[in-house]
Amino acid sequence: MADQSIAEMLSRRVKLANGMSMPQIQLGLYMMSGREAASSVKWALEAGYRGFDSAQWYHNEREAGQSILNFLSANPSLKREDIHFTSKLRDNSTSYDVVRKSIKKSVDTSGLGYIDLFLLHSPYGGREARLTSWKAVEDAVEAGEVKMAGVSNFGVKHIEELMASNPKVHPVVNQIEVHPFNTQLAIRETCEKHGIVIQAYAPLARAMRFKNKTLLAMAKKYGCTAPQIMVRWSIQHGFVTLPKSSQQKRLIENVDVGKFEISQEDMETLDGLDEGLVTDWDPTDAP
Numbered sequence: 346m347a348d349q350s351i352a353e354m355l356s357r358r359v360k361l362a363n364g365m366s367m368p369q370i371q372l373g374l375y376m377m378s379g380r381e382a383a384s385s386v387k388w389a390l391e392a393g394y395r396g397f398d399s400a401q402w403y404h405n406e407r408e409a410g411q412s413i414l415n416f417l418s419a420n421p422s423l424k425r426e427d428i429h430f431t432s433k434l435r436d437n438s439t440s441y442d443v444v445r446k447s448i449k450k451s452v453d454t455s456g457l458g459y460i461d462l463f464l465l466h467s468p469y470g471g472r473e474a475r476l477t478s479w480k481a482v483e484d485a486v487e488a489g490e491v492k493m494a495g496v497s498n499f500g501v502k503h504i505e506e507l508m509a510s511n512p513k514v515h516p517v518v519n520q521i522e523v524h525p526f527n528t529q530l531a532i533r534e535t536c537e538k539h540g541i542v543i544q545a546y547a548p549l550a551r552a553m554r555f556k557n558k559t560l561l562a563m564a565k566k567y568g569c570t571a572p573q574i575m576v577r578w579s580i581q582h583g584f585v586t587l588p589k590s591s592q593q594k595r596l597i598e599n600v601d602v603g604k605f606e607i608s609q610e611d612m613e614t615l616d617g618l619d620e621g622l623v624t625d626w627d628p629t630d631a632p
């Protein structure tokens with residue numbers, strides 16, 4: 346696998362339980378203004394990124410979608426189907442209609458015609474809201490508004506609850522915080538059991554641990570940077586990984602990870618850095 350170009354790394358795809366696939370490395374769009382999202386998406390597409398992770402909460406679905414459309418019209422060899430766009434439901438609701446409308450609004454706002462992956466952003470709201478919201482997402486898939494459905498920040502209990510409800514549409518991913526400083530073994534095991542791929546958010550631990558001694562020693566050994574070790578760790582674990590940067594140089598640096606492979610022993614050393622670090626929120630134990 347070593348010695349792959351940036352374009353090759355960005356063309357890697359992960360297979361999903363529903364027979365579809367998605368890019369393994371996608372650009373995270375959290376904490377980007379609309380203007381930043383527009384420019385970052387453009388730079389990323391130029392570099393070869395084909396997947397983007399937005400959300401209703403990020404208030405940049407419109408600008409990210411428009412940037413994708415601009416790129417597609419300037420590059421007619423690429424089609425809408427070559428791009429993977431994710432959004433997420435801001436709030437679960439016990440009202441089916443509220444959620445259906447909210448999904449339609451995201452589709453319209455993005456301007457992309459459909460959304461590739463739509464997630465419940467968190468398990469908040471209780472069991473009834475989770476299952477009702479899921480039903481609305483399933484129907485949006487059946488209606489073609491959304492191609493695939495998944496969840497985010499679901500803990501073991503929430504995954505088991507959803508799977509026990511016999512969902513019509515299989516949740517293809519659970520997007521959770523995962524990096525060497527928070528390895529989330531219990532949730533990963535549960536997802537694996539049910540054929541749910543992990544999407545690793547905050548794969549760079551939001552730049553909070555770049556000075557960690559073990560990480561720096563590893564970067565020196567492999568002749569790369571600390572963020573590159575973190576992205577490489579994430580893909581070697583088989584996650585779909587979502588590093589965010591709104592700087593052109595960094596969003597290219599972060600995916601230039603095809604020239605080295607972390608040894609099994611070093612992967613285990615990195616796994617051992619787990620300290621349960623939460624960089625933003627942790628709704629995985631919500632009631």
Ligand SMILES: NC(=O)C1=CN([C@@H]2O[C@H](COP(=O)(O)OP(=O)(O)OC[C@H]3O[C@@H](n4cnc5c(N)ncnc54)[C@H](OP(=O)(O)O)[C@@H]3O)[C@@H](O)[C@H]2O)C=CC1
Binds near residue numbers: 373399590595598
């Ligand atoms: N479902 C959920 O609840 C959540 C989902 N997410 C998703 O995951 C994505 C990634 O997570 P996020 O929280 O953004 O954190 P990341 O772990 O991706 O870290 C992003 C931070 O690292 C900095 N950074 C990026 N690359 C470099 C580099 N090469 N050198 C130095 N600093 C760098 C960025 O700054 P700069 O931009 O200035 O480069 C930014 O401050 C989000 O954007 C979002 O799509 C994130 C949190 C919660």
